[in-house]
Amino acid sequence: MDLPGKVGWPIVGDKSVEFYRDPLQFLNKYVDQVKSPIFKTRFLNKPTVFVCSNQGVQDVLKSTGESLDFGYEAFMKGMFGHNILFSKNGEADLFRQFLGKLFTTHCLEEYETVIKCIIAKHVDSLESTRDSFCLYKFFKVLFTDVCLTLFLGLDSTENSEQATSVMSLTTDHWRGIVAVPLDLRLVHPSSTYSKALQAKSNLLEMINTHKKRAKSGFPLKMKETCTVDGSIVNNHLLLFTSALLPKVLASICTSFCAEVGKAETSHYQERARCEDTWLDYLLKETMRLSPPLLGGRRLATKSCVIAGYTIPQDYTLVYMTHPAQRDSSVFEDPHLFKPERWAERPDLKDKLYIYGFGARGCIGEKLSSMILKSTLRSLLTKFAVQVCADQDFSHKYLPVLRPKNNLLVHLEAV
Numbered sequence: 301m302d303l304p305g306k307v308g309w310p311i312v313g314d315k316s317v318e319f320y321r322d323p324l325q326f327l328n329k330y331v332d333q334v335k336s337p338i339f340k341t342r343f344l345n346k347p348t349v350f351v352c353s354n355q356g357v358q359d360v361l362k363s364t365g366e367s368l369d370f371g372y373e374a375f376m377k378g379m380f381g382h383n384i385l386f387s388k389n390g391e392a393d394l395f396r397q398f399l400g401k402l403f404t405t406h407c408l409e410e411y412e413t414v415i416k417c418i419i420a421k422h423v424d425s426l427e428s429t430r431d432s433f434c435l436y437k438f439f440k441v442l443f444t445d446v447c448l449t450l451f452l453g454l455d456s457t458e459n460s461e462q463a464t465s466v467m468s469l470t471t472d473h474w475r476g477i478v479a480v481p482l483d484l485r486l487v488h489p490s491s492t493y494s495k496a497l498q499a500k501s502n503l504l505e506m507i508n509t510h511k512k513r514a515k516s517g518f519p520l521k522m523k524e525t526c527t528v529d530g531s532i533v534n535n536h537l538l539l540f541t542s543a544l545l546p547k548v549l550a551s552i553c554t555s556f557c558a559e560v561g562k563a564e565t566s567h568y569q570e571r572a573r574c575e576d577t578w579l580d581y582l583l584k585e586t587m588r589l590s591p592p593l594l595g596g597r598r599l600a601t602k603s604c605v606i607a608g609y610t611i612p613q614d615y616t617l618v619y620m621t622h623p624a625q626r627d628s629s630v631f632e633d634p635h636l637f638k639p640e641r642w643a644e645r646p647d648l649k650d651k652l653y654i655y656g657f658g659a660r661g662c663i664g665e666k667l668s669s670m671i672l673k674s675t676l677r678s679l680l681t682k683f684a685v686q687v688c689a690d691q692d693f694s695h696k697y698l699p700v701l702r703p704k705n706n707l708l709v710h711l712e713a714v
């Protein structure tokens with residue numbers, strides 16, 4: 301089948317500004333216009349296919365390697381240096397092989413002890429909180445602490461000055477990652493981008509020092525396990541300690557609390573406290589409705605077929621997790637928060653794409669799941685979370701989903 305939509309003329313036909321202004325409105329508008337959840341347009345000045353159906357996203361994720369490559373290089377390589385995200389075929393398999401050794405069940409059990417201590421420290425600090433507060437900010441600080449301790453061995457309690465300086469560097473570095481789509485369009489690097497490159501260089505220097513000194517934990521394993529060049533090892537540590545992971549984890553925990561923190565849904569908190577399966581259903585339903593990442597990118601190295609449509613060679617594909625996980629042909633009442641669906645239809649797990657899947661699926665899925673569950677268990681064991689009255693539940697979607705305005709919550713001890 302031919303792809304619906306129009307690729308338009310270079311520059312004047314470009315739809316990037318419209319997309320970045322309001323991505324979901326953009327998708328709804330063009331899906332309605334062409335009457336298809338898969339359509340072509342011009343984005344970042346390249347012929348691009350947006351894939352919004354559940355089957356379409358599945359086809360994209362399945363095809364990785366044969367005819368589709370990851371499409372993140374132009375956005376992020378300058379900010380991260382070479383790493384698994386920019387590798388292909390044999391090299392990607394090699395990276396996955398060595399990184400896989402750092403995320404085995406045995407390794408995760410070892411990391412869990414350290415992670416639980418950090419979570420407990422932050423959750424205990426809430427005992428003295430009487431006022432309402434911004435949950436997203438709380439989670440971001442917590443998960444930054446988790447990632448810097450786990451991946452770098454940096455102890456924020458013992459060395460708070462160093463932790464503060466690293467956090468400020470990761471913030472500058474992050475601003476460079478976010479600025480890249482604009483730089484692609486404007487050609488000239490911005491001052492934010494230059495500052496971010498300096499932050500990257502400082503972070504890499506510090507990562508190298510920490511790695512050399514490491515006597516235990518993840519950095520030591522990384523040093524011992526990875527047979528690749530030392531600078532590539534450092535680039536992977538940079539990827540893991542970047543601000544992306546804390547933001548993604550904070551996004552999920554905030555969305556979870558926003559869903560179960562209303563008067564009409566608060567009974568779910570008690571279920572999660574008592575039964576781990578319910579914590580799992582609630583998390584799945586939260587991530588289905590509010591995936592932290594709106595989607596991902598691929599480049600068609602060969603012509604291929606996605607959900608019956610022929611994608612020409614050299615086109616970019618943007619797969620959209622958010623609409624795919626609300627596809628009414630797969631999920632009944634797709635826009636409603638219904639955690640019960642996971643008790644009735646556990647098989648629908650294969651229709652969730654939060655972590656991608658297959659040959660290039662997320663290698664950190666089990667680690668993330670452990671961090672998320674430990675955090676929410678720890679929070680709910682001590683407190684009942686209540687979203688304050690008159691809050692704005694709307695979101696910003698890029699680069700990571702989060703509340704548009706500070707979402708305030710209030711805690712009651714249980």
Ligand code: HEM
Pocket residue numbers: 361384385392396540545548549552592593596597653654655656657659660661662663664665667668
């Ligand atoms: C809730 C947290 C996380 C989410 C939502 C997430 C999401 C994803 C997604 C969607 C992909 C696939 C990208 C694509 O197909 O276009 C991916 C890949 C990847 N993730 Fe995660 N991730 C998370 C946590 C982590 C953690 C904790 C790590 C490691 C410390 C990690 C490391 C990676 C790596 C290295 C890849 C690339 C795999 C490859 O290139 O073959 N992720 N992640």
